[in-house]
Amino acid sequence: MSLKGKAYIMGAWEHPTRDAPDKTTAQLHFESARGALADAGLTFDDVDGYFCAGDAPGFGGMSMVDYMGLRNVRHLDSTETGGSSYILHVGHAVQAIAAGKCQVALITLAGRPRQGQGGRPGGGARPGQLSDGAPEAGFENIYGGSTHNTYGMCAMRHMHDYGTTSEQLAWIKVAASHHAQWNEHAFLKDVVTVEDVVNSRMISDPLHLLDCCVVTDGGGALIVTSPEVARSLNRPKIKVIGSGEAPKGPSGGHGLDLTYSGAVWSGPRAFAEAGVTPADIKYASIYDSFTITVLMQIEDLGFCAKGQGGRFVADGNLISGVGKLPFNTDGGGLCNNHPTNRGGITKVIEAVRQLRGEAHPRVQVANCDLALAHGTGGSLGTRHGAATVILERE
């Protein structure tokens, strides 16, 4: 398929400043975005695709989306190729628009090299010197936030709003451990009980040691090909039939709700594209940095009603061969592997094993022809990116 003529550049704006001692790099991104949108006759609410490179302060565009107040982004790209990034982004934007992933793509660049060390994006500042890093840093990074306690905040509020219990969360670890016992490479192979989890050391209330994922070295890779190449290869064909993405952040602090994740947007987008529903999914890889991560995402993806996740995961409902939604049959991040604290790729890998029929026989889902892999990265307690893919065995 040719992409010729599939998208148009409709707004362009060059920031007039050449020396910006009184503004942040983030602010220059914002002002440039506003200028280009005004040039096009569009607003921030029209933007549904955001593209930036390494000059954008923060974490892969998530800081900028939240900072600028972009509320409707469903496509994110922070590919970094130095000074050529933004030309490459135009090409990527055309691909995304042609694929129906977004309609209005915003590409921004900004920086303040004339301001010395403090003008370096992401660069810290020496005491007494002004910083120019992620715009939220000064107001958030000083409070000792970690993955444990920011996810702990989510769990605490989920328990408050919905009556979720530590025992219910523990069932998620129990299910993962039942799967990990069959994985010879799993970091933790011992089957654990609900009592083991709730009696393990409290790390950050209400999350116990066994509510947390493992810390492991390692890696993984995936190959995605065209249909023509796929047909030429002697392997089961796993078709990507749906995908969705969404960032979520505190967005100015109004209506903060830590009981749901960006999966409430990425999930429906993926399901709509695939033309299937949660009830059709035979196997799910669900990001499991902590037990609460799984519980929130199961609700947000629509496997059960909001607030019912605790009841849904209890009594082994996530255990392959036992429950209704077999999940993370490799043992997941909770027991098997969480290479370099990024569990997204192993989620896709185990979904592919299931669809190929190559999971361990003790955890292989019968007739597994439709699977979902979903992840959130960053922190559910502050800002994160959610991504969902739906895969089908052809």
Add this chain to the structure above:
Amino acid sequence: MSEAEAKPAGRVIPAPAVTVESQPFWDAAAEGRFLIKRCTACGKAHWYPRAFCPFCASDDTVWEESPGEGEIYTFSIMRRSPTGPYVIGYVTLDEGPAVLTNFVDCDPDSLRIGQRVKVRFQPTDGGPPAPVFCPA
């Protein structure tokens, strides 16, 4: 006098990264004043403070002194810390926005979601004092 207060040196808050955008906030903090940003175009207050309004993209924002009162939205007690347990959480200010912070001057195990809290400033390691919250 609460238990936490009676304890010797706890967690030291690192120096906040001050930017040209946030400098007025930290200058006021040094004087013990808690500022938030409000947009005069749409009327909404936001957090963390920006040079523009994240709700309507207007530049017409003003610093406003806040009494720094609100209620606990959520929190977590971090037990795995070499300097002893500390509490991170969000306060929903009476003006609307939610603020990430530490809860201090309290017995962490006594904290409740919905509890009223008030700002105070705590010294940082070589930077301006940082806003933290304690039971009202």
